[in-house]
Structure formats: C-alpha cells, structure tokens
Amino acid sequence: MATAHVCVLFALLSVSLAGDDVKLKYKPATKPVRLFTEEELRRYDGSEEGQPIYLAVKGVVFDVSTGKEFYGKDAPYNALVGKDSSRAVAKMSLSPADLTSDTTDLTEEQLKSLDSIFEGTYKAKYPIVGYTAARLLNQDGSPNEHFKPEDQPHFKIKDEF
Numbered sequence: 001m002a003t004a005h006v007c008v009l010f011a012l013l014s015v016s017l018a019g020d021d022v023k024l025k026y027k028p029a030t031k032p033v034r035l036f037t038e039e040e041l042r043r044y045d046g047s048e049e050g051q052p053i054y055l056a057v058k059g060v061v062f063d064v065s066t067g068k069e070f071y072g073k074d075a076p077y078n079a080l081v082g083k084d085s086s087r088a089v090a091k092m093s094l095s096p097a098d099l100t101s102d103t104t105d106l107t108e109e110q111l112k113s114l115d116s117i118f119e120g121t122y123k124a125k126y127p128i129v130g131y132t133a134a135r136l137l138n139q140d141g142s143p144n145e146h147f148k149p150e151d152q153p154h155f156k157i158k159d160e161f
C-alpha cells in the first residue's frame with residue numbers, strides 16, 4: 001500500500017517536473033546588454049544623420065535619439081553625446097574639461113543633482129542600450145563588484161550586434 005502511494009507520488013512529481021522543464025525551455029531569454037568601449041561609444045555622437053545618438057551617464061548608455069533637438073549635430077548639447085558625460089551633467093557645464101565620467105571632487109550638491117537628472121531625465125525618458133566598460137570593469141580589468149544592471153521597464157536593445 002505504502003509503495004503504491006510512493007509510486008503515484010513519484011509519477012505525479014515527474015509529470016509536474018517535466019511540465020516545468022518544457023516551460024523553462026521555451027521561456028524567452030532575457031535580452032543581452034551591450035558593453036561599450038569609449039571608442040565604440042564615440043561613433044554615436046550625432047555627427048552622422050540617421051544614426052542613433054548615445055549618451056552615457058554614470059556608466060549607463062542611453063539612446064537619446066528622440067532628443068535630437070538637444071543632442072544632434074549642431075544642437076546645443078551635442079558636446080555631451082558619444083561619451084560618458086556624468087561630470088558635465090552633475091555640474092551643468094559644457095566646458096570640455098567636464099566632458100568626462102570622472103566624478104571625483106564633486107560637491108555633495110552636484111552629486112545629488114547628477115542622481116536626480118539620471119533618474120528623472122535619463123532613466124525616465126530614454127531607453128538603456130548598454131553599459132560602459134568602465135562601469136563593469138575596474139582599471140585592472142577585474143569585475144566591478146558594485147555593478148548592478150538597472151531594472152528598466154522600457155528596456156530596448158538596438159539590433160546592432
């Protein structure tokens with residue numbers, strides 16, 4: 001009697017596990033994120049008509065093509081694109097020295113402003129297309145332990161691989 005119960009239980013378990021297997025097999029894979037070197041990111045600086053325009057803030061690469069009137073060729077903020085412009089965004093500066101990801105020596109207020117523009121403007125308005133190599137890897141090439149991919153509801157990956 002006890003053996004029969006175990007058998008039935010096993011059969012039920014096998015069916016339910018097989019079902020899960022099938023479900024897992026056909027689950028759509030999560031979309032890959034693209035990793036940009038500085039050189040690759042530079043190609044999306046708005047200089048070529050019809051090409052996407054990318055801007056990185058805090059190591060996150062956003063597709064800002066829909067903001068062409070801000071970032072396109074000859075537009076007022078074109079200097080910010082094709083690179084990580086965290087420092088410029090934090091300081092609200094377009095001076096060439098600030099067109100960098102380097103945020104060292106910024107004031108508490110500037111860092112707060114950077115975070116609020118990152119959240120309120122870039123994450124809210126533009127799709128994320130990847131991350132900069134500098135965000136994922138330390139200078140020596142080892143992985144950056146603090147890296148956590150953003151959970152973007154409107155994440156879209158451009159078909160450019």
Ligand code: HEM
Pocket residue numbers: 067070077080088089091092093094121125
């Ligand atoms: C006299 C100085 C400035 C004025 C009057 C000004 C004004 C504006 C205005 C009216 C907008 C459009 C907002 C919208 O339509 O959504 C804008 C957007 C923007 N401003 Fe300025 N701005 C100035 C300086 C700067 C500087 C120095 C920076 C340097 C980082 C900057 C960065 C930006 C950026 C990145 C956007 C676009 C944000 C987006 O993608 O939505 N601005 N600015």
